[in-house]
Amino acid sequence: MPERKVPLPPFGVMAEFDDAEHLVDAVKRARDAGFRRLDAYTPFPVADLTEALGIHDNRVPWLTLAGGIMGAAAGFGLQVWSNLDYPIPVGGRPLVALPATLLITFELTVLGAVLSAILGMLVLNRLPRLHHPVFGVPDFHLASTDKFFLVILGEDARFGEAARFLGDLAPVRVVDVPQTEGPE
Amino acid sequence: MTDATDTQRADTQRAAAYAHVTAEVTGIPLHYPRPRAWWLCFLPACGLLAVFFTALGVLLWNGVGVWGLNIPVNWGFDIVNYIWFLGIGHAGTLISAMLLLLNVHWRNSLNRFAEAMTLFAVVCAGLYPLMHLGRPWLFYWVAPYPNSMTLWPQFKSPLTWDFFAVLTYLTVSALFWYIGIVPDLAATRDRARGRLAQVLYGLGALGWRGSAHHWARWGQAYRLTAAIAVPLVVSVHSEISLLLAAGPVPGWSSTVFPPYFVLGAAFSGFAVVSMIAVVLRGALGLQDLVRPLHLDMLGRLLLATGLMTAYGYAAEVFDTLYGGEKPELSLLADRLTGPFAWSYWGAVIANFAPLQLLWWRGVRRHPLALFLIGFSAMVGMWCERFMLLATSLHHSWVPSSWRPYTPSFWEVALFAGMLGVFLVPFLVFVRFLPVISAFEVKEALFEESEEKGGGHAGA
Numbered sequence: 001m002p003e004r005k006v007p008l009p010p011f012g013v014m015a016e017f018d019d020a021e022h023l024v025d026a027v028k029r030a031r032d033a034g035f036r037r038l039d040a041y042t043p044f045p046v047a048d049l050t051e052a053l054g055i056h057d058n059r060v061p062w063l064t065l066a067g068g069i070m071g072a073a074a075g076f077g078l079q080v081w082s083n084l085d086y087p088i089p090v091g092g093r094p095l096v097a098l099p100a101t102l103l104i105t106f107e108l109t110v111l112g113a114v115l116s117a118i119l120g121m122l123v124l125n126r127l128p129r130l131h132h133p134v135f136g137v138p139d140f141h142l143a144s145t146d147k148f149f150l151v152i153l154g155e156d157a158r159f160g161e162a163a164r165f166l167g168d169l170a171p172v173r174v175v176d177v178p179q180t181e182g183p184e
Numbered sequence: 185m186t187d188a189t190d191t192q193r194a195d196t197q198r199a200a201a202y203a204h205v206t207a208e209v210t211g212i213p214l215h216y217p218r219p220r221a222w223w224l225c226f227l228p229a230c231g232l233l234a235v236f237f238t239a240l241g242v243l244l245w246n247g248v249g250v251w252g253l254n255i256p257v258n259w260g261f262d263i264v265n266y267i268w269f270l271g272i273g274h275a276g277t278l279i280s281a282m283l284l285l286l287n288v289h290w291r292n293s294l295n296r297f298a299e300a301m302t303l304f305a306v307v308c309a310g311l312y313p314l315m316h317l318g319r320p321w322l323f324y325w326v327a328p329y330p331n332s333m334t335l336w337p338q339f340k341s342p343l344t345w346d347f348f349a350v351l352t353y354l355t356v357s358a359l360f361w362y363i364g365i366v367p368d369l370a371a372t373r374d375r376a377r378g379r380l381a382q383v384l385y386g387l388g389a390l391g392w393r394g395s396a397h398h399w400a401r402w403g404q405a406y407r408l409t410a411a412i413a414v415p416l417v418v419s420v421h422s423e424i425s426l427l428l429a430a431g432p433v434p435g436w437s438s439t440v441f442p443p444y445f446v447l448g449a450a451f452s453g454f455a456v457v458s459m460i461a462v463v464l465r466g467a468l469g470l471q472d473l474v475r476p477l478h479l480d481m482l483g484r485l486l487l488a489t490g491l492m493t494a495y496g497y498a499a500e501v502f503d504t505l506y507g508g509e510k511p512e513l514s515l516l517a518d519r520l521t522g523p524f525a526w527s528y529w530g531a532v533i534a535n536f537a538p539l540q541l542l543w544w545r546g547v548r549r550h551p552l553a554l555f556l557i558g559f560s561a562m563v564g565m566w567c568e569r570f571m572l573l574a575t576s577l578h579h580s581w582v583p584s585s586w587r588p589y590t591p592s593f594w595e596v597a598l599f600a601g602m603l604g605v606f607l608v609p610f611l612v613f614v615r616f617l618p619v620i621s622a623f624e625v626k627e628a629l630f631e632e633s634e635e636k637g638g639g640h641a642g643a
Contacts, residue, residue, distance in 0.1 A: 019195050020630055043202060043371070044627035045399040053396055060404040068412075075348075078328060082336035090340070100340040103423055107348040110416050114356045114409050118363055121405035125398045128390035135393065141374035143394045144367065144623075146202035 008179035011133035012039075012153040013162045015171035016142075020046045023148035026169045027052040030152065033165060037156035041134065041149040063120035064113045071112020075105040133180045139173070151177060198633050202626050205473070209622035210372040212468055213615065214381065221467060222615055229607035236601025239594050240315065248318050250594045257577040257589035261599050262316035264569045267424055268452065269309035269602070270350070271445075271565065274417045275453020276302030277357060279485075280364070281410035281417075289632065290481055292624035293473045296368075297464060298457045299361040300613045304606050305456075306354050311605065313346065315598075342426045349423045356416060360409050363402065366392050368618040421446040428572065434511045435519070435576035438503040444496030451489040451535075452565035458482045458558035462551040464619060473620050476549040483548030483557075490539045490561060497532065511581045518579040519571060523588065527571035534564030 017023045023040055027049060030038055040049055079101045087095050122128070134140050134151065143149055150171075152162035166174045216222060242250055253260045276298035283291035314320045326347045328337050337344045370392035373385035392398070422442035429441045438444075461482060465474040504512045519528045538560045541547045548554060578589050613619070 018199055021634075040396040041394045042396065042399065043206070043394060044367075044623040044630065045403050046396070046627075046630070049396045050400045050403075055397060055400045057397075057400060058404075060401050061408060064405075064408045079339045082328060083339060086334060086336045088338055088340075093340075097340060103345045103419065103426075104339060104348045106419055107345075107352040107416075110412050110419075111352045111355060113412055114359060117405040117408045117412075118359045121363070121401045122390070124401055125395075127392065127398070130386060130391040132391060132393055140393075144371035144374045144392075145206040146199050146626075 010154040010159075011177040011179045012151040012156075013159075013166060013174060014134065014137055014140075014149055014151045014177050015166040015169060015174045016139055017148040017150065017171050020049070020148055022170075023150055024048045024052050026150050026166075026171070029169065030150065030165065034158055035152050035156055035162065035165070037153040039151045039153065041140070041143040041151070043144050043146060043148075057124075059124055060117060060121050064117040067116025067120075068109045068113035070116075072105055072109040074112070075108030076101055078108075079104060131180065133177050136180055137175050137177055139175075147172075154179070194633065198629060201629055205625050205629070206371055206375070206622050208470070208473065209368065209618045209620050209625075210375050212619060213372055213617055214376055216615055217468060222611065226608070226611050226615075229604050229611055232601055232604025233608050234601075234604070235597055236604050239598040239601050242594050243315060243598065244320070248316060250592060252590045252592040252595055254587065254589075256580050256585050256587055257574060259316075259573050259577060260589060261591050261595040262312045263427075264566070264573050265599055265602060266309050266312035267445075267569045268566050269305045269312070269606075270353075270424065271421065271449030271569075272453045272456045272562075273302040273305035273309065273353075273357070274421060274446070274449040275455075275457050276300070276305075277360070277413050277417050278450055278453070279457060280360070281413040284407065284410045285414070289628035290478055292621050292628050293475070293478050294457065294461060294482070295624070296361075296365065296621045297460055297614075297619045299357065299364065300610060300617075300619075301453075301456060301460060302357045303354075303361055304609050304613075305453075306350070306357055307609075308602050308606050310350050310354060311602070313350070342423065342430045345423050346427060349420045353416060353420045356409065356413055360406075360413060363406060363409070364621065365617065366390060367394065367402075367623045368621060370394070371622060372618055417449075418446055421449045428576075433576050434509075434515045434579070434581060435504075435572070438500050440496055440499040440503065444493070444500070447489055447492040447496060448565060448568060451486065451493045452562055454482060454486045454489055455558040455561035455565070458486060458554050459562070462555040462558075464614065466551065468614075468619070470620065473625065479551060479554050480545065480548045483542045483554055486554075486558065486561065487539060487542040490535060490542075493565075494536050515576060515579050519575045522575065522579065524571060524575050524578070527567045527574065530567035531564050531571055534560045534567060536564075 015026065017026060020042060023042065024046065027038060027040055031052065031054065038053060040053060042049065080096050083095045089095065134143075134149075137149075139147065140149065150166070152159060152166065156162065163174055163176070211217075251260060251262070253262075276295075279291060279298045280295035280302075284295070314323050317323055326337060326344065337347075366389055369385050370389035373382055373389050376382045376385055422445065425441040425445035428436040429438075458479070461474050461478065465471055501516065504516045519525065538557045541553065541557060547557075574589055579586055
């Protein structure tokens with residue numbers, strides 16, 4: 001580890017596993033052992049892992065709903081308001097004709113929902129973030145190929161026992177992850 | 185203890201498969217296997233792109249008068265190709281989004297390049313209405329914005345709906361494709377050796393590191409977008425059919441139009457996806473990822489949507505005969521025997537005759553056969569879009585408004601150039617980005633092994 005003027009607290013300690021089942025198992029055991037501040041890194045989404053880590057974050061679906069409602073309101077409101085603001089009477093048809101407004105309302109609902117789903121996902125994930133302490137781990141480039149990683153974060157209350165605990169889970173290796181910049 | 189060793193061996197094999205898939209997919213952009221063949225495609229595509237810019241320059245300098253359009257045939261190649269390109273695009277969204285929601289694993293070998301096809305086809309489609317405006321630099325007049333004349337667009341017109349539909353579709357397709365490719369850009373970044381490649385793929389990957397918390401939110405956003413994209417496709421192409429159906433023109437007022445258009449769109453798109461799948465697996469040696477099974481499934485989709493499109497043809501004719509209106513009957517006769525009869529029979533024959541071969545499994549799994557049938561359907565669907573527009577407009581209600589239509593040289597040149605607008609970015613995508621969704625293939629491998637193994641290691 002390079003020497004620093006002000007020593008930073010460690011980001012965490014990381015264990016590497018060969019397959020997803022071992023990782024899920026390790027996460028469950030770490031949670032049972034009382035570790036709470038955990039993260040795992042996998043090359044593809046592992047459904048069991050979300051459950052094992054106890055992730056219950058439904059903010060993205062709620063944001064999507066909110067974005068959809070706002071899009072719908074904007075689309076519908078825009079048409080009603082502009083039809084009244086600049087009336088184009090054609091053949092005695094109503095100025096605000098509901099069926100004619102539905103398509104644009106629908107399109108803007110979709111646009112609002114998708115924009116808020118995807119931008120919301122990126123913001124909540126704090127992406128883009130091009131640098132991160134885990135990238136400093138020598139083997140971490142395999143996290144996008146075929147290796148599975150578990151990190152017990154430095155801010156965990158029981159971090160002192162973390163390295164020994166991870167070593168007992170029969171991982172490929174255990175590595176310290178130094179903090180590379182100021183804490184988040 | 186044979187069970188345990190079997191399990192262990194299966195685990196090792198699976199891990200090797202993960203690494204193999206990643207190496208194979210990310211290896212293409214990093215060490216492109218056949219650069220000479222790529223240049224042989226790319227240079228002609230650039231030539232077509234040059235044709236596009238020339239035709240565009242001629243159009244902007246002279247106005248739409250350089251096209252063969254006039255009253256009453258005021259929609260020609262521009263709107264024909266607009267509908268055709270957009271229709272092709274829809275298949276990418278359907279394959280990717282609908283099959284994702286249905287949790288169909290074989291989708292994962294097809295979705296990435298199908299979505300890229302969507303994206304570039306929508307760009308081509310979107311350019312056409314802009315160019316046919318006559319004064320394209322005033323395109324923003326279609327958008328509602330506060331202006332000094334205090335005017336607003338006519339929101340009851342399908343032409344205004346079109347603006348919103350295409351813009352939404354373009355945005356949603358681009359975002360869906362992009363968040364789908366981010367994890368694979370990260371994989372490419374992690375395997376890149378050159379500094380430039382690391383930086384560029386790294387920027388594209390947004391710093392993706394595969395955190396479980398990220399995957400959870402990513403999955404929610406991806407699936408929600410997919411769920412919304414499916415009805416979006418239906419709405420966009422239905423809306424396009426309303427561009428026609430809302431006009432008082434014979435041959436356009438059948439109630440079958442929205443589903444007929446949507447299914448025809450899916451049909452032409454699956455045709456193009458089949459062609460791209462066959463070419464890519466051959467050119468990039470992806471036979472183990474795009475297997476005969478995938479060609480088989482594409483063949484089935486093509487057959488199913490083709491037969492549904494055929495129903496649309498039958499329904500259209502039935503509608504005319506059952507309605508019994510003179511101008512409509514006269515138009516039907518003109519379609520079958522008039523100056524544009526080639527487009528009607530071209531559509532019927534090219535769309536549905538070779539299609540019947542797909543009833544045989546051997547044909548569906550044969551790459552060249554599937555490619556040729558796809559090509560035939562692509563041409564047939566172009567004929568159909570041409571037939572629908574040209575015959576109806578040139579053979580309107582009263583004989584005094586019957587006028588012939590001949591596409592001009594620059595109209596045809598623009599269409600040829602538009603193929604370059606599609607091919608150039610698509611070839612750049614093939615050369616520099618992961619064309620197959622490696623992480624979703626790996627996810628499917630994992631889920632399949634879990635279903636078989638029953639979660640042995642988690643016990």
